[in-house]
Amino acid sequence: MTTSTSPQGTGDTTAAGPGGGARTTKLAIVGAGAVGSTLAYAALMRGAARTVALLDVNRAKVDAEVLDLQHGIQFMPMARVEGSDDVAVCAGADVVVVTAGAKQKPGQTRLDLAEGTIGLMRRILPGLVEVAPDAVYVMVTNPVDIVTYAALTFSGLPPTQLFGSGTVLDSSRLRFLVAQHCGVAVQNVHAYIAGEHGDSEIPLWSSATIGGVPLLEWPGLGGRGPLTAEARGDIAREVVQSAYRIIEGKGATNYAVALAGTRIIEAVLADEHRILPVSTLLDGAYGLHDVCLSLPTLVDRRGAAERVEVPLADDELAGLRASAESLRAVARRFGL
Numbered sequence: 001m002t003t004s005t006s007p008q009g010t011g012d013t014t015a016a017g018p019g020g021g022a023r024t025t026k027l028a029i030v031g032a033g034a035v036g037s038t039l040a041y042a043a044l045m046r047g048a049a050r051t052v053a054l055l056d057v058n059r060a061k062v063d064a065e066v067l068d069l070q071h072g073i074q075f076m077p078m079a080r081v082e083g084s085d086d087v088a089v090c091a092g093a094d095v096v097v098v099t100a101g102a103k104q105k106p107g108q109t110r111l112d113l114a115e116g117t118i119g120l121m122r123r124i125l126p127g128l129v130e131v132a133p134d135a136v137y138v139m140v141t142n143p144v145d146i147v148t149y150a151a152l153t154f155s156g157l158p159p160t161q162l163f164g165s166g167t168v169l170d171s172s173r174l175r176f177l178v179a180q181h182c183g184v185a186v187q188n189v190h191a192y193i194a195g196e197h198g199d200s201e202i203p204l205w206s207s208a209t210i211g212g213v214p215l216l217e218w219p220g221l222g223g224r225g226p227l228t229a230e231a232r233g234d235i236a237r238e239v240v241q242s243a244y245r246i247i248e249g250k251g252a253t254n255y256a257v258a259l260a261g262t263r264i265i266e267a268v269l270a271d272e273h274r275i276l277p278v279s280t281l282l283d284g285a286y287g288l289h290d291v292c293l294s295l296p297t298l299v300d301r302r303g304a305a306e307r308v309e310v311p312l313a314d315d316e317l318a319g320l321r322a323s324a325e326s327l328r329a330v331a332r333r334f335g336l
């Protein structure tokens with residue numbers, strides 16, 4: 001059974017119905033845990049999709065999350081929420097976001113989660129692709145770069161159609177910290193984290209800008225100085241460590257990842273042509289092959305449509321290669 005509601009009781013709104021109703025957008029979220037349910041909330045609050053479907057093996061949990069979200073629909077942009085432990089709830093989705101899996105425990109790295117998660121992807125991907133063959137798939141489950149690589153293998157989908165949320169979250173952490181240090185609005189900072197969503201990730205300082213000024217030439221403002229090498233190092237370490245600190249304190253990270261995920265979903269559903277550092281399969285960019293990692297990429301209705309060739313400094317290129325090597329080694333360790 002599927003728990004569902006429609007504000008007007010009109011049934012499925014995802015396809016032209018007998019009355020000729022317009023086709024609307026459907027977002028399916030696999031995993032109704034801390035990340036999946038907060039992602040549903042964020043997507044609903046932003047009106048990202050008309051139908052939001054949650055799938056989780058834990059029936060009691062998914063039913064409870066759906067009910068709670070349904071009770072808030074009056075206060076959100078028009079939407080319908082449904083949920084089930086049956087994959088059929090994802091049928092016809094335009095975007096499928098995968099958050100199912102074990103969460104990191106305090107002290108665990110994302111790579112520690114790899115083995116169980118790869119097995120999970122092997123089990124769930126074929127059924128999802130069967131009911132939602134045309135959806136764009138966004139992998140969020142960690143270790144996201146390995147999971148994305150595995151999911152491409154198990155789903156048979158092209159890399160444009162299936163990619164990982166990658167370092168969209170890490171880049172927003174970076175921008176927040178730079179903005180805080182410089183005393184400017186976070187929206188004035190343009191900077192990306194590339195590589196692994198994890199310990200080997202690298203900030204692309206050489207292409208970063210603040211209010212149109214190259215970050216490395218930022219003179220300082222309002223009595224605050226420039227971003228010295230020491231300050232940049234502290235910020236880069238804080239970006240890597242902050243997830244561990246949040247997990248220590250409350251057991252999961254959920255708000256920022258949900259908003260980062262919603263930004264990706266919006267870029268797809270609204271065909272935004274937005275440049276986001278998502279994790280995609282590399283096919284020769286920067287001399288790297290056969291590994292999924294994050295680089296600034298054009299995201300639109302097709303999915304991860306095209307990679308942007310950002311100029312890299314020598315140390316950034318070396319960092320990216322090291323990140324690719326470490327990810328490739330993990331993938332091989334798990335037989336991928």
Ligand SMILES: NC(=O)c1ccc[n+]([C@@H]2O[C@H](COP(=O)([O-])OP(=O)(O)OC[C@H]3O[C@@H](n4cnc5c(N)ncnc54)[C@H](O)[C@@H]3O)[C@@H](O)[C@H]2O)c1
Binds near residue numbers: 035056100124
């Ligand atoms: N990529 C990122 O930026 C990012 C950020 C935060 C968390 N994460 C990852 O997201 C994942 C989820 O984290 P969480 O805190 O929500 O964990 P959680 O334990 O709260 O939720 C996971 C949910 O997945 C469900 N699940 C397990 N197997 C399933 C299956 N076969 N089908 C459907 N549902 C299934 C569980 O029942 C559970 O409700 C973790 O891997 C975490 O590391 C990624």
